[in-house]
Amino acid sequence: MLLANKHILLGVTGGIAAYKAPDLVRKLTAQGANVRVVLTKGAAEFVSPMSLQAVSGNPVHHTLLDPAAEAAMGHIELAKWADLLLIAPATAHCMAKLAHGLADDLLTTLYLATTAKVVLAPAMNQQMWKAPSTQANLSILQQRGVAILGPADGEQACGDVGVGRMLEPMDIVNQLTTSTAQVLQGKKVVITAGPTREELDPVRYISNHSSGKMGYAIAQAAVAAGAQVELVSGPVTLPVPAGCAIHRTVSAQQMHAQVMHSVKDADIFIATAAVADYRPKQVAAQKIKKNNDELTLTFVKNPDILNDVANLPDAPFTVGFAAESENVEAYARKKLASKKLAMIAANDISQPGLGFNSDRNALHVIWNGGDKKLPTGSKMMLAEALISLIAEQYNKS
Missing domain, CATH: 3.40.50.10300 (CoaB-like)
Known part of the structure; x- marks a missing residue:
């Protein structure tokens, strides 16, 4: 997938890996993408809206009912704007809500409202990743066409070692730019x-x-x-x-x-x-x-x-x-x-x-x-x- 001139909606959820979001935005924009960021309430505890606005050049969205948005329907406007919805990091809680159709904030509502390709970069403790409920939610999302990037294996913020780390921003960009595109068109x-x-x-x-x-x-x-x-x-x-x-x-x-x-x-x-x-x-x-x-x-x-x-x-x-x-x-x-x-x-x-x-x-x-x-x-x-x-x-x- 060529990212130049693509409209990428980046959803950031409340995990420690949210601190990587500004770097991810910079690497996406360096590929020519136009990035808008949606920040959950939990994510705002790890990374500031101001930093994400500075690197994206666009206002950061975090409120479902925003009077400043077009007729207070900002979520529909954003959903139509996006070519790609990328959620990084995607926490276990976020994945569970997406899998079961809950829409109690801006990001989960956007997921239901958009027709864009959806990509998740999960990030969580290794035991949370292995939990049967998380794996069941993962399976549901994949069966619905959601692409999953990672997670990586290694040392985690809590001190555990295992699968659950969010991929590094450059790895995420590389995987997005080397996706299959229409390489088998007509075959x-x-x-x-x-x-x-x-x-x-x-x-x-x-x-x-x-x-x-x-x-x-x-x-x-x-x-x-x-x-x-x-x-x-x-x-x-x-x-x-x-x-x-x-x-x-x-x-x-x-x-x-x-x-x-x-x-x-x-x-x-x-x-x-x-x-x-x-x-x-x-x-x-x-x-x-x-x-x-x-x-x-x-x-x-x-x-x-x-x-x-x-x-x-x-x-x-x-x-x-x-x-x-x-x-x-x-x-x-x-x-x-x-x-x-x-x-x-x-x-x-x-x-x-x-x-x-x-x-x-x-x-x-x-x-x-x-x-x-x-x-x-x-x-x-x-x-x-x-x-x-x-x-x-x-x-x-």
Whole structure:
């Protein structure tokens, strides 16, 4: 995203990282952005409105009902003015209010009233960041298209060490200026996501821990990049990203059939789904009874979706995923070569708090002649970085 001449509404909330706000404003304006600042009551305890007005060159806004604003509807005026709503720092309290639609001050009202892209740079104690309620709110916001920058890992003001620090102002600006933009404008992208289920009997099935969060985040990032996206999803409970066509499947065979139909005119295929390698040779017509101490089942191989797409005569640019618990890079490179993929994204599922069912991940993206490590971050942030890499390599090919 080019920031020159962009209207950026910077929301500053009540965390110690608010002291970085003047520096952030200066770095945004140095990129040519026009910045207006909205200060919450708590933020005003950490940084003064006068300092932010001095560096932005615009009045600082902090009152929901401002008689000086146009017909006392300043929040609507600001909401329409903004090209980007950036909240930095975004506290746990702020994220909770945004996630649940509370609008009790100017900033939260602006969030509901604006159609601009929304970006949060969270900042809080490491334990607050890890709290299930915060992670649930994070997931809600990401599913609604809110981009998350950070937080970073390191020493915090309270003395704790961990994930929760707000990114440095220059890092925030760099991430904003290297967003995906419309790099896939007009391209058709097919993405698989989630697990598959293989029936054993009318009651039971075998599956895996995939939540579909990575695939859904990639679909959202691809839409934001201008692509026409078809999402082939296994059974998950996630909301469908706005702008995606959805094809719901259950078994590996169903997913294979849908993918082979969808990729006929696709430019890019991204396989994030955790597809079962095997299925039962026979599915019992009735519930299997617990009559014996041991149960023997025979399994047969499922079709290899990724391999079949990559080896089509007119194959799309094919991107695979490798979720491994050991020798991650070695296995990923072997898969890249053996399946004739254009690119592969490897992740270590043995790392606590990353991968399956988590909102965070880390990826090692590998292609013929190059690779790049995407450090630990939210799956939405990784999805945007991955889409940028895919677009770059696709255009080279």
